[in-house]
Amino acid sequence: MCGRCRCTIRPDDVPRACHLRDTSVRQVDVDRYRPAYNVSPGSYLPVLRRESGGDEGYTAAVHCMKWGLIPSFTKKDEKPDHYKMFNARSESIGEKASFRRLIPKNRCLVAVEGFYEWKKGPKKQPYYIHFKDGRPLVFAALYDSWKNSEGEILYTFTIVTTDSSSDLKWLHDRMPVILGDEASTDLWLNGSSDTKFNTVLKPYEKADLIWYPVTMAMNKASFDGPECIKEIPLKSEQQSNPITKFFSKKGTDDDKESNKTIKESTKNDVQSDVKEEAEAQANLQLSSCGRTVTEIKSDVTTLTPESDSKVEVKRDYEKFLADSKPSTGELGKLPQTPLKKSKVKSGAEKQATLRSYFTKS
Structure with missing residues (x-):
């Protein structure tokens, strides 16, 4: 699962982050993009997609879209819910109508610096996950367009997820599909409809993906700024709960008294x-x-x-x-x-x- 991320990348840097070189790329609606450290579904992000052709000879586009897929067959008068399909399970994208029809021509790439995941417990602890060398993460994604009752066309996307890697299973059972090299990004972006994408829709297992705990203020989607990615020390159970130590000591004294x-x-x-x-x-x-x-x-x-x-x-x-x-x-x-x-x-x-x-x- 991927529900929060950090994206402060300039739109001009998105093609290079996606290993796209010597290609004419145009920009669409990039003025809607607002860099942020705590991005949630419903926000605009720059997405790299293939260009469907044109007189100017562009083969790709950095298109600013809203995170959270709204299928094109959604009713015009229906209120869009971007939290309903902000992720798509790789195991079922070939089965569900909302995703299956997008695979042939509506594949895209999303570049971010990192994403957040929460460890379940009495209090959910957020962790920031990123590459050790600071290079952007590139996610496999699908996009669609929808026209509302006012005739406005809205472009939206969903991030494809897979099983968590062996190193991250302790944190969560799902993770976004990370395309870690040029071969995988090129296959997902430019592959034909007959391409077997199972080779790239898998967990990222390399050791250069790291993580650390961050402030619990991240639990609020409105919290933003460099503080979001600042590493914090985790207190041990004994330190965070002094009353536990008190009862433990009392238990020891009671044992001695019982033995006496x-x-x-x-x-x-x-x-x-x-x-x-x-x-x-x-x-x-x-x-x-x-x-x-x-x-x-x-x-x-x-x-x-x-x-x-x-x-x-x-x-x-x-x-x-x-x-x-x-x-x-x-x-x-x-x-x-x-x-x-x-x-x-x-x-x-x-x-x-x-x-x-x-x-x-």
Whole structure:
């Protein structure tokens, strides 16, 4: 696609820019041309076309035409829309009636210093595309004439486009057909109706086509002047959006705080597990002894995460059994109230039953 361009070329320089030499060229309506850095459809530009013959012997003409094709079959009372067909796809110009009938005799060349394209995004960024050495770009184009209701004849043209080059696909999927040498411009301008134009209607792939970002003021068609082609630096995402950096830093602090919380939670879980295991052991032994829960809890509170839980619990348990054994003088005395048996018999309960048996005997 090509919707904006820079054209400050003098009409006298157009033939040389199009590699046309030793040829008689006349000028038509060039007084309508206004050089500009930001040209849009509906503006007048100098176009090089073949001369259809004449007594003066001219073979070509620099004809000032409006950008944006108005087909000759358009109704006379219809208001022309130059934005409707300011580009013509090279793949379909042989199929659409608006373009197909123009190929045999209405081919022309448009010379400009460069054109603009916009990178899509939250904010469209314009880029200026031109030749590295500053020579003009020559576009393949088609022109037509239309007579309005007042009898005025208006000449208009459309720029032929093709797929974008491999180097410019990141910017846009279309680009104008650039005729980069004398052979291609001569073929498009002077070729016969039987000529196969597919050889020149293709992307421009040479490395001398360069680009750089320009001011976003270019988004307005009314903006004009040398500032249009002044290169600007692009700010990085972090620089252009400081709030992104703020949230990124906050996210880092949150991650650290989260890691700290996880460590503390893990430490508390270990302590809780040790206490729960000791209490479970104590509750199992409670059925066979007279120690109170308060005494057992006091033992549990002495445990720390740094000690080996299994070894300490076993050692306390053995000490607990030793303290719970009755003395020799008490063997003959039966307990006043027999211990209530629990559903699961522990080792301590079995030993108490054997003592009772031997006492009876």
